Every structure is written in structure tokens, then in C-alpha cells.
Amino acid sequence: MKKTHNEVSKFLSYVLRHQPEAIGLELDSEGWANIDALIAGAAGQGQSLDKQLIEAVVEGSDKKRFALSEDGLRIRAVQGHSTAKVDIAFTEKKPPDILYHGTASRFLTAILAEGLTAQSRQYVHLSADREVAIQVGQRYGTPVVLEINALAMFEQGYPFYQAENGVWLTRQVAVEFISQ
């Protein structure tokens, strides 16, 4: 049966952010994979993909999760990695005064005790848009939006980065920079 774009997007997130070895795929340190190798690796797991479908999913991705190389031969996830194989050289960027982090109410006690940590990913993910943060928090339960004093953090020497799709990244956020 033909896969939906959502199914393909989830599969691409899985192999390009988390488990490339699940299909024997090589990612370079910038996260790039050869598209033909991805298609061949997926086929080996009974997952039928073709280049046109992959391109349509990249183009249609609501959060612009993926990027194609200029020559069209390679693909990567632009953020969200947990695999240690990838270490994207993001450029440091001065953040706005406030950034938002959406989480679930059940995580609040731990977050207000130890701060935000990257959990299984490489970075804590932040958004300039409160609405986006609500949607992110909804994935895990009753959403709560935390306000992060990003500029104050930056001015105290904590680096911030912005992925190609606009998502803000930092390694961790100490409790003193978090308010509800």
C-alpha cells in the first residue's frame, strides 16, 4: 500500500535523526545522507520509497523538517537529532528577549527543580512563537508554555543556535531563566 506523507515523514525523522543504522544508512557529521542509499536501505526493510515521494514530503513538511542538498542528491533533518553520528555546526545567533518552550504539565515539577535538559536529543528546542510551543507541549499531555529569558542567557555566555526551519536550540536552560 502506498505510504501517506505523514508516514514517510515519520520514517525520515526516525532514520535521519535517531536510528540511521536501522537501515544501514551513513550520515555525515552535518547529517547528510545519500538519497539513493536511503531508498535502497528502506527497500531492504520492506519500505517502498521513491525520490519523487521523498521530495514531495520534504516540500510539504509543515515544519520544514528536512532539507535537500543543492545538487538534489542528499537529504538531512535540519534539527531534532539524537544520534551521536551527527554534530551539525550551527552558527551561533543572538536570540530574541523571550523564547518559548512547550512541555506537558506532568514534567513541570522536574523542570522547575533541575531546569530544561535535552533528554534524548542533542539540544533543548525553543520557539519564538507561543502557539507553536503549545502544539509541541500537546504531544505529551496537557500543554504548558514556559517563558525562557533567552537574551539574558545569551548575555551570560550560553550559546544559542537557530536551525534552518526557525527552531531555536540551546544545550540546557537553568531554572533561573524559566518562568511560567
Ligand code: HQG
Ligand atoms: C521535557 C518536535 C523532565 C521537555 C517539536 C519535553 C520540537 C523534561 C521532553 C522538537 C526536563 C523532551 C522537540 C526535565 C525537558 N525533566 N522533563 N528536566 N527537561 N523535559 O520530544 O522539545 O515534530 O525530545 O519539556 O516541534 O518536546 O519532531 O523535545 O517535553 O521542535 O519535527 O522532555 O520535536 O518537532 O521531548 O520537541 P522531546 P520537545 P518534530
